[in-house]
Amino acid sequence: MGQKVNPIALRLGYIRDWDSRWYARHRTYAEWALEDVQVRKLLRARFSGEAGTRGGGRGSRDAGISRIEIERAPNLLKLTLHTARPGIIIGRGGRGVEDIRAEIERAVKRKVHINVQEVPQPELDARLVGENVAGQIERRIAFKRAVRQALQRSMKAGAKGIRVMLSGRLGGAEMTRRYSDRDGKIPLHTLRADVDYGLTEARTASGNIGIKVWVYRGDILPPAGVQPKAEVTGTAASERPRRGWRRVGAARRPEVVSAEPAPAEEAMPQAEPAAQEEEQKPDVDAGQGEVPEATPGA
Numbered sequence: 396m397g398q399k400v401n402p403i404a405l406r407l408g409y410i411r412d413w414d415s416r417w418y419a420r421h422r423t424y425a426e427w428a429l430e431d432v433q434v435r436k437l438l439r440a441r442f443s444g445e446a447g448t449r450g451g452g453r454g455s456r457d458a459g460i461s462r463i464e465i466e467r468a469p470n471l472l473k474l475t476l477h478t479a480r481p482g483i484i485i486g487r488g489g490r491g492v493e494d495i496r497a498e499i500e501r502a503v504k505r506k507v508h509i510n511v512q513e514v515p516q517p518e519l520d521a522r523l524v525g526e527n528v529a530g531q532i533e534r535r536i537a538f539k540r541a542v543r544q545a546l547q548r549s550m551k552a553g554a555k556g557i558r559v560m561l562s563g564r565l566g567g568a569e570m571t572r573r574y575s576d577r578d579g580k581i582p583l584h585t586l587r588a589d590v591d592y593g594l595t596e597a598r599t600a601s602g603n604i605g606i607k608v609w610v611y612r613g614d615i616l617p618p619a620g621v622q623p624k625a626e627v628t629g630t631a632a633s634e635r636p637r638r639g640w641r642r643v644g645a646a647r648r649p650e651v652v653s654a655e656p657a658p659a660e661e662a663m664p665q666a667e668p669a670a671q672e673e674e675q676k677p678d679v680d681a682g683q684g685e686v687p688e689a690t691p692g693a
Contacts, residue, residue: 417467522593529597556611563604
């Protein structure tokens with residue numbers, strides 16, 4: 396089941412944060428949620444090299460946008476663009492940012508503030524790895540070669556594991572199929588594992604090819620001295636109090652199980668044979684006294 400859950404959604408609130416961070420009442424929630432979708436779609440269409448192209452293909456304006464964070468304040472929309480090529484978005488003298496800010500303001504009818512952050516290692520970003528593979532497939536490079544090169548670059552950049560899966564008419568075949576390759580390990584069920592996930596598509600003449608990428612970048616551990624809430628501290632299993640409570644007078648206290656066996660439970664099995672021997676001894680004595688008297692008479 397771990398392969399059917401989005402690794403980013405599974406880790407929200409643990410080691411990952413939401414891409415949209417704002418609070419709205421029920422009347423404005425739907426409107427703002429649609430605005431977020433519209434803004435992300437507008438930005439990716441402008442800086443992905445796909446706008447204005449026919450028949451697919453990524454152009455030279457591909458800025459390599461990894462993710463878009465959205466925050467809201469009263470009458471203000473804050474955008475943070477994580478990109479591998481910030482120069483394409485900023486433009487000469489910041490004219491690119493001003494143009495896109497004006498376009499978004501006309502769409503959402505409020506002020507917009509844009510912040511551009513560079514992705515230090517694109518080889519460790521799952522979406523950027525997927526877009527790189529998609530670009531090679533659209534340029535008619537063999538898909539197996541593109542996947543193998545992506546795995547090697549990510550592992551060389553410091554990834555602990557990567558997996559790439561393609562689905563569609565691979566190589567222009569008539570029947571769709573899946574191809575998957577991996578290197579290292581991908582702990583999908585470990586919440587502290589920093590597993591990045593990305594989904595993109597390659598637009599080819601024979602149809603779209605879906606590309607999924609998982610990148611394991613290591614574990615995110617709590618700071619030194621901070622203990623997780625879920626971890627049980629102190630006592631061993633034999634020293635923990637039982638669930639049941641025993642009333643002693645007017646007070647209630649948990650019954651604690653000690654490591655040594657209870658003396659009352661040991662005394663009972665030993666007392667029963669002793670009691671049986673004491674009960675049998677009078678019978679044997681009485682029988683031994685009666686036998687000599689009955690023998691002469693016989």
